[in-house]
Amino acid sequence: MITPVPDCLQPYSPPVFAPLLSSLAVLLASVALLACTHAPEQSSVAERMAPAPVVVAVPPPMPSMAQIAPMAPRLAVDGSSRIKGLSYESSAYTPSQPANTAKYQEFADNPWKRVAEEPLSTFSADVDTGSYANVRRFINRGQLPPRDAVRAEEMVNYFGYDYAGPKAGDTQPFSIHAQLAAAPWKHEHGLLRIAIKGKDVAKESLPAANLVFLVDVSGSMSPEDRLPLVKSALKLLVAQMRPIDRVSLVTYASGTSVVLPATAGSEKEKINNAIDRLVASGSTAGEAGIRLAYAQAREAHIKGGINRVLLATDGDLNVGVTDPKQLKTLVEAERKSGTGFSTLGVGDSNYNEALMKQLADIGDGSYHYLDTLQEAHKVLVNEFTSTLAVIAQDLKLQVEFNPANVNEYRLIGYELRALTREQFNDDKVDAGDVGAGHTVTALYEVIPKGVAGKVDALRYQNKEKPAVTPAGNVANAGELAWIKVRYKDPGSSTSKLIAFAVKQPARLPALDKADSDFRFATAVAGWAQWLRGSSMIDNFSANDAVAIAREARGNDRYGHRAEFLRLVELSATLKR
Structure with a gap:
């Protein structure tokens, strides 16, 4: 009986033991030959006539591992898990996995800019x-997110901040604040925070809402984290509806259907029953669904009310018009009718995040990703008014830095929201909308005058000269920057302008002297840049973000900041 080959060598036994088996066969033949050659000479006739006994050769024992050890170099394995020096068709079995076709819009981080050459920064x-x-979904399943899935401004603006809102009697629908403190990754650099707080509006004071739920019920939506999650999320929103509100339900898969025409918000059971009947199957005719949803919105339009389409999908469009440019053109044209377009993204492997964000941006809506029912509750219940009610449209910001006090600057995030200098004053250029109670935060890293910069000066340009007044004094020497904000009142086609100066402090304030909201936003921005693998934050790490955020939790009513700490700590243990 031959000793079994150890399991660890089974895949490679033919090439390793072929010489041993060949030698064994030769040995057996030799033993048999010797047995016949050396029969006794003095044998009787009967003995010679008797059939020869069968000779069974006992095979030699299998070589020990010690004997095989010298052959170890022949078993060297290369980086592809194949034995070096051997040629064969296949290697170890690898289980097939579904291809990940998730799509994210690519972008590069905002670069450093010299104030002497480019003093203006404009964005929506x-x-x-x-x-x-x-990003939370990736971290919770033990993975760091793709670089382009991380957008610093959305990470920072995910959290609410206790900014002071507009005062009673203020004519503008939001307040603006600016604060400066040292950057945690480079103490000689400053962080300029620009904060906007929209006025609060009670749900009871909101105008009537005409909402069209546009739900993708194609086959790709069948997993639990897709259509089942969407159905539960929509029911949360239905619970917030008032009798004056209207809800319609439109679906699309291989075809389209109006599952529920405009129905009063008081008929919650009827609406929920319609939601319960949704089943996933078929392909994805998203373009036809969008057209039908807009048609339904026009039919139930409420003059002076909130008219909005809420698209819930994984973005996997494969029937009809699937070109993102054509879909964006469709949404842009319908936007002019006064109907907003927001998106609720779900799903994983085939998730088209790039399209979901772009459609919401063009449709004067907001983009949200639902990874859990808790997130749906945050977006559709806790932030109900800010998600639906717009208090300022086409809000743009333009910051002019003073070369007398600032050497260089960079905007953290908002890469996909950049505008040109001319677009700031062009009321035909679309920009972001701000909802009731919304907070918007933007962070600039600035290099003060006298501190070494990151960008070389130009050779052939004039030497830098500060602006000088006719009287010969340096103009506005006590200012760090000039901030301008443009916005439109809802329904207006003409923008309004707000402008104010940010004073230059005598010395750069330490980060720990800033308020807790400033410090927490800084921690989030630092983590976002770390996740993107940014080279602009030196050795700042996830652990540094934790240290700052832990001391700046402040008001954490819903536990979002505590969850942030958990996620950052977990991300620090994951490999890139």
Whole structure:
């Protein structure tokens, strides 16, 4: 009986033991030959006539591992798990996995800019929060997110901040604040925070709402984290509806259907029953669904009310018009009718996040990602008024830095919201909307005058000269920056302008002297840049973000900041 080959060598036994088996066969033949050759000479006739006995050769024992050890170099394995020097068709079995076709919009981090050459920075406000929830999904399953899934502004703006809102009697619908403190990753650099707080509006004071739920019920929506989650989320929203509100339900898969025409918000059972009947199957005709949803919105339009389509999908469009440019053109054209377009993204492997964000941005809506029912509760219940009610449209910001006090600057995030200098004053250029009670935060890293910069000066340009007044005094020497904000009242086509100066402090304040909201936003921005693998934060790590955030939790009514700490600590243990 031959000793079994050890399991660890089974896949490679033919090439390793072939020489041993060949030698064994030769040995057996030799033993048999010797047995016949050396028969006794003095044998009787009967003995010679008797059949020869069968000779069974006992095979030699299998070589020990010690004897095989010298052959170890021949078993060297390369980086592809194949034995070096051997040629064969296949290696160890690898289980097949579904291809991950998730799509994210690519972008590069904002670069450093010299104030002497580019003093202006212009961008659109953004209240989307989808990036944070999607990043959380990756971290919770033990993975760091793809670089382009991390957008710093959405990470920062995911959290609410206790900024002071507009005072009674203020004509503008939001307040603006600015504060400066040292950057945690480079203490010689400053962080300039620009904070906006929309006025609060009670749910009872909101105008009537005409909401069209546009739900993807194609086959790709069948997993528990897709259609079943969407159905539960929509029921949370239905619970917030008032009798004056209207709800419609439109679905799309291989075809489209109006499952529920405009129904009063008081008929919650009827609406929920319609939601319960939704089943996933078929392909995805998203373009036809969008057209039908807008048609339904027009049919139930409420003049002076909140008219909005809420698209819930994984973004996997594969029937009809699937070109993102054509879909964006469709949403842009319908936006002019006064109907907003918001998106609720779900799903994983085939999730088209790039399309979900772009459609919401173009449709004057907001983009959210639902990874859990708790996130749905945050978006559709806790932030009900800010998600639906717009208090300022097309909000743009433009910051002019003073070369007398600032050497260089960079905007953290908002790469996909950048505007040109001319677009700031062009009322035809669309920008972000701000909802009731919304907070918007933007952070600039600034290098003060006299501190070494990151960008070389130009050779052939004039030497830097500060602006000088006719009287010969340096103009506005006590100012760090000039901030301008443009916005439109809902329904207006003409923008309004707000402008104010940020004073230059005598010395750069330490970060620990800033308020807790400033410090927490800084921790989030630092973590977002760390997740993106940014080279602009030196050795700042996830652990540094934890240290700052832990001392700046402040008001954490819903536990979002505590969860942030858990996620950052977990991310520090994951490999890139």
